[in-house]
Amino acid sequence: MAQISAKLVKELRTQSGAGMMDCKKALIENDGDTTKAMEWLRQKGIASAGKKQSRVAAEGLVDSYIHTGGRIGVLVEVNCETDFVARGDQFKELVRDIAMQIAACPNVEYISVEDIPETVAAKEKEIEMGRDDLAGKPDKIKEKIVEGRIGKRLKELSLLDQPFIKDQSITVAELVTNTVAKLGENIQVRRFYRFVLGEGIEKEETNFADEVAAQTGQK
Template sequence: MQKKISSESIKELRIKTGAGMMDCKKALEASEGQIDAAIESLRKKGLASADKKSHRIATEGLVESYIHSGSRIGVLVELNCETDFVARQTEFSMLAKDIAMQLAACQLVNYVSKDDIPEQLVLYETKIESEKEDLSKKTLQIKEQIIKNRVEKRLKELCLVDQPFIKDPTITVQELVKRHIALLGENIKIRRFERFILGEGLEHKSTNLTQEISNMIQNK
């Protein structure tokens, strides 16, 4: 006998995954009411659906802003989709806000994905890792593998899509976007962003009281 699925369970699964009500109901029925198993099932289906849409051209969307408390950090991000209809959806707008907030929190992130990282930077990071002292006694094969892994880790630290989502660290920003692709039925791309930090790049005045007093005496 099939286990009866409560409306509370369906609502909980929908909140956690963003999937449709009927999809949530079917996933829970197939998993006999097990939330985690249902999430895994929906995630697999959602990601597969998102991957199929990833080649579509996305030229609509919106530019979202986020100003952090205290007004010392601000972010602008352009999020693209396929149609103006999806761009006006609440879920799309919330995704853009979450991504802007993520960028304010992850100040080491400078690129959307690894595809955006200049080859010159990759070569530089490889050079830095290859010259570290702890590799001097390793065999060439092991040394190359360690360097590759370290560079890969470093590049991920610089990329937005590889960051754990601040509201749910069990998924990455890329997985968050793919969930919304599955939910809204269109390709979604984070195109570009700009982060503004108050005073960044300016030469700050430093106060040296001893030097200031000395200058005052000499000028008398």
């Protein structure tokens, strides 16, 4: 596998307008050949999608999803550029799928890794550095292991990094990018709220044996 430098990724990003991770993946898939990597991005619809990310997306939809049984509910806002696209079936399906994705992912708290506060990442690092299995390891090795674990943990908190529930071969970010390529507009997941029935309420713990005894007058 060819060594992919940050400079090469940056150059491809400038040419294509695609995201850093997409550019890096394209270069890896094509052994560092920028021309082939550019073709790869165009075939995936990512190059054109990347260029649209700078355009203002102020239209869109706020949609809801209530899971069977009414114990989990989601509100999500997804933006696009025009009301015409917002009213289309493809966009509505995307918003619905994203709402269902949020309902299915209890660990997700942020839209992307970039949205996660530094304080959260610092706390995760503090926890990982104190793990028993790292005791006695050299600092450089410990840092490398912790960096990998934190990266994985932060992705668990990010909506866009989740495998899409209807097609595990792509992430939610790739789902959005694919829809951008189809509809020709910038699309952004702006915010979401996840509701779990009873969450945050302190429930009184009752001993079952004591409860039965109280009901039968034995206590």
